[in-house]
Amino acid sequence: MPAAKISIDRLRQRALQLGFSLFGVAPAAPLEAADFYARWIALGYAGQMGYLERAMDRRREPQRLLAGAHSVICLGMHYPMLAASQTHGHTPTESDSSCIDDPLPASDQPLTGRMAGYALGDDYHDIVQSRARQLLETLQQEHPAAKGRCFVDTAPVLERELGQLAGLGWWGKNTCLINKQRGSAFFLAEIVTTAQLPFDEPAVDHCGTCTRCLDACPTDAFPEAYTLDARRCISYLTIELRGPIPRSLRSSMGAWIFGCDICQDVCPWNRRAPSPIVEDLHRRLELATPDLLELLQLDEEGFRHHFRKHPVKRTKRSGLLRNVAVAIGNVGDERAVPILTQVLAREPDPLVRGHVAWALGHIGGAMAMAKLQAARATEVDTDVLQEIDAAIKGV
Ligand code: B12
Ligand code: SF4
Ligand code: SF4
Structure with missing residues (x-):
């Protein structure tokens, strides 16, 4: 026709x-x-x-x-999906897929997190x-x-x-x-x-024997190939989940604060893909490696201003700061302890305080433990007290 x-x-x-x-x-x-x-x-x-x-x-x-x-x-x-090499200054090889999410920062560098490529624009x-x-x-x-x-x-x-x-x-x-x-x-x-258009042929599977994505997922979110248990996926945990992130998964989440690209980053079909025609969507490159300590100190107004029109709005301030606290814990740098301590004392949202307590426990060391003990004496929220106790016990 x-x-x-x-x-x-x-x-x-x-x-x-x-x-x-x-x-x-x-x-x-x-x-x-x-x-x-x-x-x-x-x-x-x-x-x-x-x-x-x-x-x-x-x-x-x-x-x-x-x-x-x-x-x-x-x-x-x-x-545009930033490859790990563009955000961390090294080219990933087949053998280092496990280290692409959270390298420790040098002492003069800010503590940086990661945001999924799709979320860098409006x-x-x-x-x-x-x-x-x-x-x-x-x-x-x-x-x-x-x-x-x-x-x-x-x-x-x-x-x-x-x-x-x-x-x-x-x-x-x-x-x-x-x-x-x-x-x-x-x-x-x-x-x-309702237009009667000619149909295209369905696409054919080209995964073959490859299992790189399944092997690289840090939270073991694939119970089997082609099936995702969203409850374990960092993208779900950082964007969709309301309330606390299960403690058992936090230390596997690396520095991701909104979404995750690991199972796409390691896919050979993305590595081979020539730069496609790409829509910029007002991409803000600085969001690819956000300053975690700065984000942890955002108040409601700062959050609204910073993330106007941005997909992060979905988590609200409470969810974002919860994610940021987990990322700080995983980056594991003692330079974060003073700011974590301040936030633990002043932050009105118990969800954020609970995850900040986890971060202090995960970083560990004498100073972090002393601050947790001090917070224990003044904290009134039962959920936060449980988080503080777990952080002190290291569970
Ligand atoms: C819920 C959801 C999520 C959940 C669950 C994801 C999941 N894998 O199911 C979470 C929050 C984890 C998520 C994460 C992400 N998401 Co999402 N998400 C969705 C949403 C709203 C529904 C997906 C869904 O129905 N899942 C249920 C499962 C069962 O369905 P499915 O994965 O789509 O699989 C279907 C087919 O592929 C097929 N199928 C697959 N395997 C098999 C096997 C057999 C035997 C058979 C018969 C069929 C079959 O059947 C399934 C049912 O239709 C879609 C939008 C939409 N309405 O579709 C976006 C969507 C899938 N997400 C998208 C994106 C970009 C992402 C992220 C990359 C974002 C990020 N960087 O963090 C990650 C990727 C994580 C991953 N590995 O999937 C894009 C995907 C684009 C693409 N190229 O695939 C979509 C399409 C949004 C959009 N409009 O662009 N997402
Ligand atoms: S997006 Fe990240 S956490 Fe989710 S399945 Fe892929 S690698 Fe795993
Ligand atoms: S890494 Fe890509 S090609 Fe390999 S199994 Fe996963 S989706 Fe398929």
Whole structure:
């Protein structure tokens, strides 16, 4: 059908102009992977992300998202992922994947944390969704009768599954969608439409015998290949989890304060990927290696000012400072003790005080222990007292 052919080429071109380096079309038809998804939920791997349990019918049948839906245009927009070598001044080799997250700083260097590459710019949801809407307008110029809805992690949609069916990439053993030419550092978006577009071929798995991502995950978050137990993933622990981070996982989290890129950093398909056309999304490079002690002292207003429009807003100040305290503990530098002590005395949020106590215990040494004992005498919150006791006992 020549009309659809012309339309699809023009759409592809327009998508590229709008910053989408990946484009494909999948049928708006029931998804077999919904069974895999339902099992994943039943096993409890979603943790506190209760919203993932809702609207199973729409996840299984994307055609329910729009009456008369026929096609799903799947789009990928790359973001620049800083390799560990760019943030830590050395080139990682195959054998040093375990040391890419948290080297100890030299004494004249600030104590720095790590933030996932996708979070170095403005919140991607708004930008990617508005570009997808512009693409829908182009589609509607050619097919005025076509209806469409755009999604970017904004509705119950199995985005990786649809992306695989549209040929954008395969779901790797690390569960990310990977494109053979372009790696996995891209956001996904979908336009569900009534337009009858030609479908692409699904992508094929190229993981082979490789297990680098599974071996490199510091928190053992993969119970098996292609399956993530989100409750153990640093990305979940630092972004989605409300309340305390399980003590048993804290020391494996390195210096990550928002998200984690390790299982993508070690993936050969990212190392081989040529620099894709990348949307800058107002990237702030200084966020790649944030000054941990500065962040720990942010008040509410400072937090709002620093992270306006930024995805970190999601954790609120309380969650971010909780993560920062854990990272400081893991960096393990005694220079942090005076500031940790001040925060333990003055911070109003018990969640933050509890994690600061953990950090002092993890750094250890006579000074940190003395400060913990002193705080024990004045602390009134029972949860924080438990954290202080555990920190003193070293558990
Ligand atoms: C919940 C969620 C998370 C959770 C859980 C992640 C997970 N692996 O499930 C947490 C908070 C941990 C997370 C982390 C990250 N996330 Co996230 N997340 C989502 C979200 C909202 C839902 C994912 C989901 O449904 N998970 C449940 C599992 C079961 O589904 P799935 O991994 O998508 O796998 C599907 C298919 O691949 C297929 N499948 C996979 N394996 C197998 C095996 C068999 C046998 C079969 C039949 C099918 C099958 O079926 C599954 C169900 O559809 C999506 C947006 C969306 N609506 O899809 C973004 C999304 C997946 N996240 C994204 C990103 C960028 C990330 C991070 C890279 C951010 C970071 N740097 O910290 C990390 C990556 C961690 C990782 N290794 O996955 C991108 C992924 C882009 C890409 N190239 O893959 C998405 C698509 C958001 C977006 N619109 O761009 N995320
Ligand atoms: S994002 Fe980090 S913690 Fe999560 S699975 Fe990948 S390596 Fe493990
Ligand atoms: S690191 Fe290896 S196993 Fe993991 S996703 Fe990449 S290719 Fe697949």
